[in-house]
Amino acid sequence: MPMESCTVFAGDTWIATGSAEAVREAIRALDMHDDIGTLLVFDDVTGRQIDLDMRPDEPARPRGRPRMGVVSGEVTLLPRHWEWLRAQPGGASAALRRLVDAARQQGVSGTAARDAAYHFLSAMAGNRAGYEEAIRALYAHDAARFTELTETLPVDVRDHARDLAAAWFASEPPVAAA
Structure with a gap:
């Protein structure tokens, strides 16, 4: 899945945020003669560093049903799951597509946003003063303390980390275990 x-x-x-293709174009537009430093690309959903294929796009023969753009895959479910799926309007494939689309529309969950901010900060600020305290504030769901502790980070790193964490801080605080 792209x-x-x-x-x-x-x-x-x-440098840039957007689709993989938009980010590729932004990277290609950089003047590589300037000392711009190491380029790091992050998936905005997971916060994890990724490798972006910079080769020119080549026309590829589509897989699956060309007219619909369908690509077959494999799903392993228990018999009761298959039974439920087959009973849904349109069959198993249509039901799975509806479930996936509904989940995608819900956006990034709070815990996924927290984890994305953690992964991003680990890569970009893991060796900086205050990193561990900022991560503790993140996991403690303490937005004010997280904001305070990330204030000394470089502005672009700080702002991106805060953007990634926003859905986490907007969510309900986690219930403490008894």
């Missing part, structure tokens, strides 16, 4: 959005940094400087 990623929906990614962000590229040159050192601590934000």
